[in-house]
Amino acid sequence: LLLVVLLSVQGFISFKRRSKNKNKAETPDWSIPTLDAYADSTSFFHNWDPAAKIGSLFPYCFLIISLKSPFWCAIALIVSIFSIFFSNIAWQRGLRRLAAMSGFLLMFLVIVPFSSPARQGETVLIFPLLQSLPFHLSGFWLALTIVLKAFAIALMIEPMLGTSSLPLTLQGFSRLGLPQAIIQMILLTHRYIFVFQQEIIRMYLSMRVRGFTARTDLATMRTMGNFLGMLFISSFDRTQKVYEAMLCRGYHGIYPTFALPQTRIRDLAKSGLWIMLGILLLVLDRVIPVLPI
Structure with missing residues (x-):
C-alpha cells in the first residue's frame, strides 16, 4: 500500500508538470491505465x-x-x-x-x-x-x-x-511459472496507482479552493502532513472495501481465467x-x- 501511494504521489507531480501549458479540455483522463x-x-x-x-x-x-x-x-x-x-x-x-x-x-x-x-x-x-x-x-x-x-x-x-494487454501479459507470465500472488500484486498495483492519483488530484484541488498556497513554512508542512495522513487513511479504507467487494464476488485468491491463448x-x-x-x-x-x- 505504501509503495502504491508513493508511486501515485510521483505520478501526480509529473502530471502537474505536464499540465502547466495545456488547456484543461485537452487534459487526458489519468485514471485510465496506459501501460498497454x-x-x-x-x-x-x-x-x-x-x-x-x-x-x-x-x-x-x-x-x-x-x-x-x-x-x-x-x-x-x-x-x-x-x-x-x-x-x-x-x-x-x-x-x-x-x-x-x-x-x-x-x-x-x-x-x-x-x-x-x-x-x-x-x-x-x-x-x-x-x-x-x-x-x-x-x-x-x-x-x-x-x-x-x-x-x-x-x-x-x-x-x-x-x-x-496487461491481463494477457500477466497470463503469459503465469503460464511461464510466475506465482499467482506476484501477478495479482502487479495487476492491482497498476490499477490503483491511477485511482490513488485521481484521489490526490481531488484532495489537492479541494485544498486550493480553500485558499491553500504552498510555501516554505511550518504551516505548509503541517498542511502537507495532514494531506498525506488523510491520503493514507482513505487509501487503506478503499483497499478494505475493494477486498470485501472481491470476496463478495467469489474471489478466493486466484482470478478466474475464461480464455487462454494457445501457443501455435x-x-x-x-x-x-x-x-x-x-x-x-x-x-x-x-x-x-x-x-x-
Whole structure:
C-alpha cells in the first residue's frame, strides 16, 4: 500500500508538470491505465503469443547482456530500434524510457574512462588541463558497451510488454511459472496507482479552493502532513472495501481465467528465430570482436 501511494504521489507531480501549458479540455483522463495503450494494434509482435514472446525475449536480453564488443552491442541496439518500428509503438514511449536512464548511464562515459585501471599496451589520452587524469580508451569502450546494452534492452522491453494487454501479459507470465500472488500484486498495483492519483488530484484541488498556497513554512508542512495522513487513511479504507467487494464476488485468491491463448507453431517459430538471433550476436561477438576492450 505504501509503495502504491508513493508511486501515485510521483505520478501526480509529473502530471502537474505536464499540465502547466495545456488547456484543461485537452487534459487526458489519468485514471485510465496506459501501460498497454498500443495493445490493440497489429504487428509481428502483437500476433505473437505472450507466453512464447516473453519466454524468448527474456533469454534474448540475457544474451545481449553477455556481449563484450561495442560494435555488436550497437547492432543489438539497432535490432531493438527496428523492433519498435515494426511493433507500431510510438517513438515517444521509447524515448521517455531512454531519457529516464540516460542521466545515470551517461555518467559512465565521463567517470569510467578517467577512473579505470591502466592496461598494458592500451591507448591513453592526456588532456592539457587534466594531465593528472589520463583518459583510458579501454575504459571508454567499456562504458560505451554498458550504455549500448542498457539502451538495447530498455527499448526491447516496449515490444515485449507493450504489444499485449496487461491481463494477457500477466497470463503469459503465469503460464511461464510466475506465482499467482506476484501477478495479482502487479495487476492491482497498476490499477490503483491511477485511482490513488485521481484521489490526490481531488484532495489537492479541494485544498486550493480553500485558499491553500504552498510555501516554505511550518504551516505548509503541517498542511502537507495532514494531506498525506488523510491520503493514507482513505487509501487503506478503499483497499478494505475493494477486498470485501472481491470476496463478495467469489474471489478466493486466484482470478478466474475464461480464455487462454494457445501457443501455435508460428509462435514457437518466432521464439526460435529470436533466440537464434541472440545466439548469433553472441557468437559473432566472440569470434569477431570488432572493438576489443
